[in-house]
Amino acid sequence: VRETDCCSSPLRAAFLVIGNEILTGKTQDSNTALLAKMLCSVGIRLTCVHIIPDDVDTIIAEVRALSSNFDLVVTSGGIGPTHDDVTVEALAKAFGTTVVIEPSMEKLLRSHFGDRITESHILMARVPAGCDLITVDNPWPTVRLRNVWMLPGIPEIFRSRLSTMHKVLAGSRPFVSHAVFTNIEEADLVPLLNHVVSLFPTIDIGSYPAWNNPDYRTKLTFDGLDENEVSRAMSLFVSGLPEGEPLRTT
Amino acid sequence: VRETDCCSSPLRAAFLVIGNEILTGKTQDSNTALLAKMLCSVGIRLTCVHIIPDDVDTIIAEVRALSSNFDLVVTSGGIGPTHDDVTVEALAKAFGTTVVIEPSMEKLLRSHFGDRITESHILMARVPAGCDLITVDNPWPTVRLRNVWMLPGIPEIFRSRLSTMHKVLAGSRPFVSHAVFTNIEEADLVPLLNHVVSLFPTIDIGSYPAWNNPDYRTKLTFDGLDENEVSRAMSLFVSGLPEGEPLRTT
Numbered sequence: 391v392r393e394t395d396c397c398s399s400p401l402r403a404a405f406l407v408i409g410n411e412i413l414t415g416k417t418q419d420s421n422t423a424l425l426a427k428m429l430c431s432v433g434i435r436l437t438c439v440h441i442i443p444d445d446v447d448t449i450i451a452e453v454r455a456l457s458s459n460f461d462l463v464v465t466s467g468g469i470g471p472t473h474d475d476v477t478v479e480a481l482a483k484a485f486g487t488t489v490v491i492e493p494s495m496e497k498l499l500r501s502h503f504g505d506r507i508t509e510s511h512i513l514m515a516r517v518p519a520g521c522d523l524i525t526v527d528n529p530w531p532t533v534r535l536r537n538v539w540m541l542p543g544i545p546e547i548f549r550s551r552l553s554t555m556h557k558v559l560a561g562s563r564p565f566v567s568h569a570v571f572t573n574i575e576e577a578d579l580v581p582l583l584n585h586v587v588s589l590f591p592t593i594d595i596g597s598y599p600a601w602n603n604p605d606y607r608t609k610l611t612f613d614g615l616d617e618n619e620v621s622r623a624m625s626l627f628v629s630g631l632p633e634g635e636p637l638r639t640t
Numbered sequence: 641v642r643e644t645d646c647c648s649s650p651l652r653a654a655f656l657v658i659g660n661e662i663l664t665g666k667t668q669d670s671n672t673a674l675l676a677k678m679l680c681s682v683g684i685r686l687t688c689v690h691i692i693p694d695d696v697d698t699i700i701a702e703v704r705a706l707s708s709n710f711d712l713v714v715t716s717g718g719i720g721p722t723h724d725d726v727t728v729e730a731l732a733k734a735f736g737t738t739v740v741i742e743p744s745m746e747k748l749l750r751s752h753f754g755d756r757i758t759e760s761h762i763l764m765a766r767v768p769a770g771c772d773l774i775t776v777d778n779p780w781p782t783v784r785l786r787n788v789w790m791l792p793g794i795p796e797i798f799r800s801r802l803s804t805m806h807k808v809l810a811g812s813r814p815f816v817s818h819a820v821f822t823n824i825e826e827a828d829l830v831p832l833l834n835h836v837v838s839l840f841p842t843i844d845i846g847s848y849p850a851w852n853n854p855d856y857r858t859k860l861t862f863d864g865l866d867e868n869e870v871s872r873a874m875s876l877f878v879s880g881l882p883e884g885e886p887l888r889t890t
Contacts (some may be wrong), residue, residue: 410846412865413686414817415676417848419669422691426665436663439691444846470845471827473837484745510830544851567664577721588820589724596694597659597722599668601796613664 400615401461401562404438406452408467408477410426412437412441421466421541421548427554433562433615434462444468457484457538464555465499467543471513482534483516507598518598526557547548566617568624571606575599579608582630590623592616606637650865651711651812654681654688656702657719659726659793662691664885665715671716671791671798680803682811683865694718699730705735707788714805719794721763731785732768742767749781762869776807818874821856825849829858832880840873842866856887 405425409600411417419441428437438460442448456463468477482489495515503511517523523531532554533540541551572579587595596611610627614620628636655675669691676686688710699718706713732739745765753761767773772856773781782804783790791801795848822829826849837845845859858878864870865869878886
């Protein structure tokens with residue numbers, strides 16, 4: 391992973407969500423938002439999320455394409471012991487390496503399960519040969535192969551691995567994000583918004599109408615890597631609003 | 641949209657989520673699960689979800705690729721009146737057509753806004769020339785261009801458009817889905833699971849460990865288009881469990 395170059399060209403990340411349970415609506419994905427916030431906090435831009443089935447060939451094709459096209463890739467899901475856990479195998483194949491049992495992980499599993507341990511438990515120690523094992527704050531390593539971080543899908547464990555990733559990636563300049571809430575309808579803000587957008591090309595300005603929300607009608611967001619520019623864009627917008635507006639800013 | 645051919649080759653759908661707000665973690669996507677469930681209920685398999693920024697060129701490339709590779713594509717987001725709403729323009733460009741103001745939609749807007757109407761409001765009547773306008777149960781049409789359904793991102797409106805889509809697509813055989821809840825650890829189920837998986841290649845069998853859940857340890861799901869096959873696979877699995885198991889089935 392390269393260091394962030396400068397504020398105008400942040401690193402770009404992709405997220406590959408592996409799981410039939412999301413594609414059938416049995417589970418609602420909550421890992422994307424967690425990852426997105428963590429990456430924003432270290433100035434990395436998440437620009438692509440792909441949700442795909444538990445299928446080896448699909449994972450291989452996606453991992454190869456995303457790994458080439460993005461600075462950093464995160465996968466989630468498919469690293470348990472059952473037949474539908476094929477991410478380790480697919481990642482190894484994608485990079486022309488093999489699957490091995492990692493001794494340090496096997497040791498942790500043996501110490502956890504004791505006499506109860508079976509071959510199936512040991513499957514959880516499978517990693518692609520040549521991967522990095524990262525243990526910042528947790529004895530169980532986070533696995534990275536080249537620029538691909540392999541995270542589990544279960545949100546509680548995903549979150550703990552994000553904390554490890556954050557410590558490794560920290561030090562970059564975070565994205566700054568502010569918001570303005572108004573009682574004005576989105577369509578009525580178009581001329582003012584277009585004016586601000588044209589003057590601040592490096593700031594991402596988003597407009598989100600509320601629906602049946604008594605609290606406000608439109609939320610505007612101002613995101614960028616330069617705090618000063620973000621504040622100037624927001625101030626220009628706010629100064630163009632009528633009296634009594636905005637309702638609030640954050 | 642073709643009719644579902646048979647239970648072994650259901651139609652395949654892709655979902656293109658357009659929105660910086662998802663990629664920055666400001667909003668958690670909930671539309672994927674809604675769409676997935678609706679498609680399952682009409683026997684269509686969602687096999688691909690891409691979440692991308694509000695960027696015209698990215699949308700064009702994605703729409704072209706997904707429209708060619710899938711029977712049906714659904715987009716969400718980017719169809720309001722502001723600068724970050726670029727889906728209509730991108731969809732038109734993707735298929736070499738132009739953006740026009742649809743008279744029936746302009747009429748609805750004029751009737752809704754009356755004297756307050758501005759040019760910005762009229763932008764909400766933009767559609768790609770040559771699109772289908774589908775009004776099953778709602779005066780506001782749902783827009784489809786070739787095999788691409790263009791839905792709004794706001795979950796409440798997205799849901800109402802899904803109801804329109806459902807009525808158009810209904811008649812196909814739904815996917816059947818059953819689940820088994822057990823107190824057995826996932827790794828201990830591997831031999832039995834592998835046995836059932838090998839005997840029922842047409843059934844999607846998923847295994848999901850619970851985390852810190854006092855209610856059960858592992859949930860197994862059995863999905864397919866043939867109710868009889870799904871039930872047989874589940875029964876074979878259940879018959880291999882020890883006494884006192886499963887906790888319950890659904």
